[in-house]
Amino acid sequence: MNGQMAQTLSFGLSGVSGFPVQVEVFSAGGMPGMEIIGLPDASVRESKERVNAAIINSGREIPPRRMTINLAPADTRKEGPSFDLPIAVGILAACGQLNLSPSVDLTRTVLFGELGLDGRIQPVNGALSMVISASEQGLRDVILPADNAMEVACIQGMRIYPAKHLSEVIGHLEGAHPLSYQAQQDYSVLLSRPEEGGMDLKDVRGQAGARRALEVAAAGGHNMLMIGAPGSGKTMLARCLPGILPPLTFSESLETTRIHSIAGRLAPGAGLMVQRPFCAPHHSASVASLVGGGASAKPGEVSLAHNGVLFLDEMPEFSRAALEALRQPLEDGVVSISRVRHQAKYQSFFMLVAGMNPCPCGYYGSRQRECRCSPVQIRHYLDQVSGPLLDRIDIQVEVDSVPVSEIRNAPASESSAAVRGRVNKAREIQQKRYRGTRIHCNAQLDNKGIQAYCRMAPEAESMLHLAVDRMRLSMRAYHRVIKVARTIADLNGAETIGLADVAEAIQYRELDAKYWGK
Amino acid sequence: MSTYSRNACLAWLASAGLTPSETEALLRENPDPVSLYREWTGGKRPEAAQGLSGKLQEMLTHNSAAKWMDAWENVMRKCEIQAVTFQDAAYPDRLRPLGDAPAVLFYQGNLSAVSDGLAVSMVGSRSASSRGLEATTKIAKKLSQEGIRIISGLAYGIDAAAHQGCLKGGSPTVAVLGCGLDQDYPAENAGLKREILARGGAVISEYAPGDKPLGWHFPFRNRIISGLGDCIILMEARIRSGSMTTVQHALEQGKDVFVYPGDPESIKCEGNRQLLREGAIYFTTAEDLMEDMRWLDKKNVVGQNSVDSGEEAEASMTPDEKRVWKALEGEDRGFDELCGITGFPAAQLNVTLSMLQIRNLVRALPGKRYQRNQLE
Structure with missing residues (x-):
C-alpha cells in the first residue's frame, strides 16, 4: 500500500506570542508504529499514547501502519500537550478515516487542545495568545477546548468552535454534527459585571493616614512602601489596592490575560481579566520565580502583576538578588529573559507595594510593645533594602496598629467604590495631559517630564526648598515629592501644584530621614 | 638594639597583661618605660611577670616584642596618640584616688x-x-x-x-x-x-x-x-x-x-x-x-x-496649625489620634504637620507619631 499524507494546522507558543505549526502526518506501510519529530519535548512525545487511546475511545481505530508526524517548522521547540488534537485529527485524515465535509479546509482551521485517554478535550495554556496570532495571520476558524472558549470570546472576527470531546470534533469535520460557534463578546459586558471578591476599604478601620496614602498611590500609579509593626494591617491595606484602581482597559486586559494564560494561572472557563492582578509572592521566592525564567523562560510574578499590583510583604526578608532583579522591570516595565533555548520578553508594568517591619522584632517605634533590637540590628535590617530600590518608591508611609478597642468603636470607613471614583477622575486628567506621549501616569514622569508637566505655585516651590533643607530631603526625594504633589493636585482637580499639595507630599517622604537618614 | 619611643614602650607595657596596680608598682620603681622595656626584653624579668601565661611571656621577649613595637610606633604617630602614667604630673587628678586607677592612660586631643x-x-x-x-x-x-x-x-x-x-x-x-x-x-x-x-x-x-x-x-x-x-x-x-x-x-x-x-x-x-x-x-x-x-x-x-517661648511661636500659627499644636501639648500622638482630636481629614492633617515640621516646631517619631519640639 502506498503512503498517505495529511496536514493540520495548530499553534505553538514562544514568549507571549503564538506561531503557526503545520502538523504533517505521513502514514506508510511497514512496521506499525508512531514517531513524532520536529523538536517535540517530553509532553509532546507522550502525545502518541493519549492520541491512540482517545481515537479508540471516540469509536475510530488506527490501522497498523507506520505513522510519521512532523511538527513544522522543524527547528523550533514545541512544548505542551496542546498538539494532541491536531495530531489526532491528522492521523485520522491520513488513514482515510475522516470523510471531510467539503466546507472544511483543514489547512485553514486552527486546532489545539489536550486529549484525555477517554477522548475528552482538556484546556491548555496560552489559548489567548494562539488565537490572537491566528487572527493576525488572517485565520478565522478555531476549534479549541470548551474551557478555553471564554478566554478568547472577546477577540473580534473569529469563529470559535468550543469542543468537549474528540468525537464532537470528528462529527464537526465530517459535517455530520457541525459544532455551533461561540457568540462574540464585548469587553464592556465583562466590565459591567459586578466585581467579586477582593478586600474593600470600608472594612479597614482607622488608619486614616495609610488610607489616604493608598489613594494617592493609586491615583498616580506610585510605588509605595509601608512600614509598621506586625499585625498593623499592611497586608490588608495592600489587598485593598486593586479595588480602588481603575478597571483594566481592553488592551491592558489582553496583555495581562495573555501572560496569565501562558503561565497557566487562569481558572478553566475564565474569561478576560477585568480586575487588576494582585500578586503577593512569599519572601522565599527565587529570582526566577519573581522575574521569570526556568528552562522554557516562563513569566515570573512581576509579569503576572503586569498592569496590576506586586505586593512584597516583609521586603527585607527577600533575598538581595531577588530584590535587585526588580530594578529592571521597575525601570523599563519589561523583563527580557534569556535562556540557552528560549528568549522571551514579558511586559511587567506594575505598581510595587512593599511592606516591612521597622526592625527585626517589629516593634521599633511602636506603642504596643517595647522594641528589643540593638541599633546595629535595626540598621542591618533596614540596609537589606538597597538605596536604588528605595529610590524607585515614591510614597512611604508608616502604619501603626489600631488598638482593638478603637477598632470596635471606629465608625465605618469610606468604601473602595467612593475612593475609586476620585482615583478614576485623577487618572482621566493624567490621560488627557499625557495623550500622545509614552507616559500613562504621574509615577512614570522622569526629570524632563517633571519640568514639563509639574508647574508649581511660587510659594509651593519656596516651601519645598525650605523642606529640603529642614527635613534633610535628598535631591532624589525632591523629585519624588514633586511627582506625588502632581498627583495630589490632580486629585484636587488643580493644574498648578499648590502649597498644600507639596506640603502633603512631603509627609510621604519623611521616612528617608527617619529610618535611612544619617 | 634600636631604641623605641616612650609612647611605644608604654603601649607595650599596657599590653603586658599585668593589673593596673602591678604596672603602677613597676613604674614606681622604674619611672622610665624605655629602660624598663630594655631590661625586661633583655631578660631581666620583674617579679610581677612570673605568673603570666606562656603567650604573654613570649610576647615580652625581645624578638617578638620588636615587631609589635614598630606597629605601635607607626600607629601612635599616625593617630597622634599620647600616653601618660600615674607618675606624670599631667595624669588626671580625678583618677588618682581610684583603687584600680589605670597606670597608663592613652589619649588623643587636649588632656587638660x-x-x-x-x-x-x-x-x-x-x-x-x-x-x-x-x-x-x-x-x-x-x-x-x-x-x-x-x-x-x-x-x-x-x-x-x-x-x-x-x-x-x-x-x-x-x-x-x-x-x-x-x-x-x-x-x-x-x-x-x-x-x-x-x-x-x-x-x-x-x-x-x-x-x-x-x-x-x-x-x-x-x-x-x-x-x-x-x-x-x-x-x-x-x-x-x-x-x-x-x-x-x-x-x-x-x-x-x-x-x-x-x-x-x-x-x-x-x-x-x-x-x-x-x-x-x-x-x-x-x-x-x-x-x-x-x-x-x-x-x-x-x-x-520661667522662660516659655511656646507662646511666641503660637502667635505666628494659622488656626489649623494651632489646633494641631494644642493637640500635641504635653505628649506625643499618633496620626490617627490627631485625626480624631482635630477632626481634620488625613490630607489636611498631612499639610498642617508638614508646615509645623518645616518650621521646626513639631517633629516626627518612628511609628507615625508626632511630638512638639523643645523650643530653644
Whole structure:
C-alpha cells in the first residue's frame, strides 16, 4: 500500500506570542508504529499514547501502519500537550478515516487542545495568545477546548468552535454534527459585571493616614512602601489596592490575560481579566520565580502583576538578588529573559507595594510593645533594602496598629467604590495631559517630564526648598515629592501644584530621614 | 638594639597583661618605660611577670616584642596618640584616688580637658527612647553652656547625645573608650569623635592602640567614666546594663548619682526606677543638678525656669496649625489620634504637620507619631 499524507494546522507558543505549526502526518506501510519529530519535548512525545487511546475511545481505530508526524517548522521547540488534537485529527485524515465535509479546509482551521485517554478535550495554556496570532495571520476558524472558549470570546472576527470531546470534533469535520460557534463578546459586558471578591476599604478601620496614602498611590500609579509593626494591617491595606484602581482597559486586559494564560494561572472557563492582578509572592521566592525564567523562560510574578499590583510583604526578608532583579522591570516595565533555548520578553508594568517591619522584632517605634533590637540590628535590617530600590518608591508611609478597642468603636470607613471614583477622575486628567506621549501616569514622569508637566505655585516651590533643607530631603526625594504633589493636585482637580499639595507630599517622604537618614 | 619611643614602650607595657596596680608598682620603681622595656626584653624579668601565661611571656621577649613595637610606633604617630602614667604630673587628678586607677592612660586631643573645671559623667542606654535622647542633649547642652564638661563613652544612643549636647553648648567633652584609640568603634560615631577632638576635647582609653573593643573591656572602663565626673547622671537604663555598672562604680567612688525619671511605663527605664527607689537624686533639668551640686545660686535658677517661648511661636500659627499644636501639648500622638482630636481629614492633617515640621516646631517619631519640639 502506498503512503498517505495529511496536514493540520495548530499553534505553538514562544514568549507571549503564538506561531503557526503545520502538523504533517505521513502514514506508510511497514512496521506499525508512531514517531513524532520536529523538536517535540517530553509532553509532546507522550502525545502518541493519549492520541491512540482517545481515537479508540471516540469509536475510530488506527490501522497498523507506520505513522510519521512532523511538527513544522522543524527547528523550533514545541512544548505542551496542546498538539494532541491536531495530531489526532491528522492521523485520522491520513488513514482515510475522516470523510471531510467539503466546507472544511483543514489547512485553514486552527486546532489545539489536550486529549484525555477517554477522548475528552482538556484546556491548555496560552489559548489567548494562539488565537490572537491566528487572527493576525488572517485565520478565522478555531476549534479549541470548551474551557478555553471564554478566554478568547472577546477577540473580534473569529469563529470559535468550543469542543468537549474528540468525537464532537470528528462529527464537526465530517459535517455530520457541525459544532455551533461561540457568540462574540464585548469587553464592556465583562466590565459591567459586578466585581467579586477582593478586600474593600470600608472594612479597614482607622488608619486614616495609610488610607489616604493608598489613594494617592493609586491615583498616580506610585510605588509605595509601608512600614509598621506586625499585625498593623499592611497586608490588608495592600489587598485593598486593586479595588480602588481603575478597571483594566481592553488592551491592558489582553496583555495581562495573555501572560496569565501562558503561565497557566487562569481558572478553566475564565474569561478576560477585568480586575487588576494582585500578586503577593512569599519572601522565599527565587529570582526566577519573581522575574521569570526556568528552562522554557516562563513569566515570573512581576509579569503576572503586569498592569496590576506586586505586593512584597516583609521586603527585607527577600533575598538581595531577588530584590535587585526588580530594578529592571521597575525601570523599563519589561523583563527580557534569556535562556540557552528560549528568549522571551514579558511586559511587567506594575505598581510595587512593599511592606516591612521597622526592625527585626517589629516593634521599633511602636506603642504596643517595647522594641528589643540593638541599633546595629535595626540598621542591618533596614540596609537589606538597597538605596536604588528605595529610590524607585515614591510614597512611604508608616502604619501603626489600631488598638482593638478603637477598632470596635471606629465608625465605618469610606468604601473602595467612593475612593475609586476620585482615583478614576485623577487618572482621566493624567490621560488627557499625557495623550500622545509614552507616559500613562504621574509615577512614570522622569526629570524632563517633571519640568514639563509639574508647574508649581511660587510659594509651593519656596516651601519645598525650605523642606529640603529642614527635613534633610535628598535631591532624589525632591523629585519624588514633586511627582506625588502632581498627583495630589490632580486629585484636587488643580493644574498648578499648590502649597498644600507639596506640603502633603512631603509627609510621604519623611521616612528617608527617619529610618535611612544619617 | 634600636631604641623605641616612650609612647611605644608604654603601649607595650599596657599590653603586658599585668593589673593596673602591678604596672603602677613597676613604674614606681622604674619611672622610665624605655629602660624598663630594655631590661625586661633583655631578660631581666620583674617579679610581677612570673605568673603570666606562656603567650604573654613570649610576647615580652625581645624578638617578638620588636615587631609589635614598630606597629605601635607607626600607629601612635599616625593617630597622634599620647600616653601618660600615674607618675606624670599631667595624669588626671580625678583618677588618682581610684583603687584600680589605670597606670597608663592613652589619649588623643587636649588632656587638660579631662582635668580642668567641673565635669559631669552622663551614661545611659544605647537603644534609648527618642524622648530620652532629646532630654540628654538638652541637659548636656545646658550644662555645657554653664562651662561644665560632659564625660561619656562614645556609644550609640545616650552617650552620643550627651557628647553632641555638650558640643552644642560650647564646652569640650571627653569620651572614654573600651578599645585602643586607633580603633573606629563604634564606626558610626567616627565623625563625632573627630568633632570632639576638633573642639578641644579629648578621647582617652587605658587600652593600648590595636586593642579590640572586647565585651569585658566596657564594664571595666566604666569606672573611668564615673571617676572623671564630679557627679554622674543616669538618663535611661535597663537593670542589667553597662550603665548600671557605671552607677555602681560611682557609688563605690562616693559620687552623687542623679537619675532622670524617664517614662514610668517603659522597660527602657527600669534601672532608673530601681535607683530612684533606692534613693538616687531625682532631677529633670540641668538647673536642678547645678542647684543640688551648689554650682549655682538660687536666684539664677528661678529666672531660668520661667522662660516659655511656646507662646511666641503660637502667635505666628494659622488656626489649623494651632489646633494641631494644642493637640500635641504635653505628649506625643499618633496620626490617627490627631485625626480624631482635630477632626481634620488625613490630607489636611498631612499639610498642617508638614508646615509645623518645616518650621521646626513639631517633629516626627518612628511609628507615625508626632511630638512638639523643645523650643530653644
